[in-house]
Amino acid sequence: xxxxxxxxxxxxxxxxxxxxxxxxxxxxxxxxxxxxxxxxxxxxxxxxxxxxxxxxxxxxxxxxxxxxxxxxxxxxxxxxxxxxxxxxxxxxxxxxxxxxxxxxxxxx
Numbered sequence: 606x607x608x609x610x611x612x613x614x615x616x617x618x619x620x621x622x623x624x625x626x627x628x629x630x631x632x633x634x635x636x637x638x639x640x641x642x643x644x645x646x647x648x649x650x651x652x653x654x655x656x657x658x659x660x661x662x663x664x665x666x667x668x669x670x671x672x673x674x675x676x677x678x679x680x681x682x683x684x685x686x687x688x689x690x691x692x693x694x695x696x697x698x699x700x701x702x703x704x705x706x707x708x709x710x711x712x713x
Contacts, residue, residue, distance in 0.1 A: 612653045613663050619646050620667045622683030625676035625697065632693050641687040674704045 606614075623642045629635055650660060667676070680697050 609655065609659070612655060613659060615653075616646075616649065616660060617663050617667050618679040618682055619649060620664050621671055621676045621679030622681075624667065624671075625673070625678070625680030626684070626693075628673060628677070629680075629693065629696060629700070632696055634690070634693075638684070638687065638689050638693060641689070642683055645683070645687050674701060674708070677701050677704070 619642070623639065623646065626632075626635060626638055626642060632638070671679075677697050677700055681694065681701075684694050684697070
């Protein structure tokens with residue numbers, strides 16, 4: 606994997622994690638965590654400069670094509686990086702389990 610691909614993949618899971626946390630309406634401090642993730646992403650982009658169109662393309666791909674369950678799984682990777690509370694991490698894990706149960710019910 607090239608350095609550019611690695612940067613792009615990391616950026617995708619950071620963005621996915623952001624959108625996963627956005628879905629956690631039951632968490633009262635969500636806005637603060639989202640701000641922390643935005644800051645983390647901004648710092649990542651500064652440390653790993655690439656043309657803006659690469660970042661925008663990756664962002665659109667995550668927004669349009671990733672399922673919610675994948676975004677929540679990305680959030681589990683991002684939340685420790687921003688020192689999010691264990692409460693939110695457990696809420697995300699619980700939501701993933703719920704979505705998997707729903708998906709399995711639909712499969713039958």
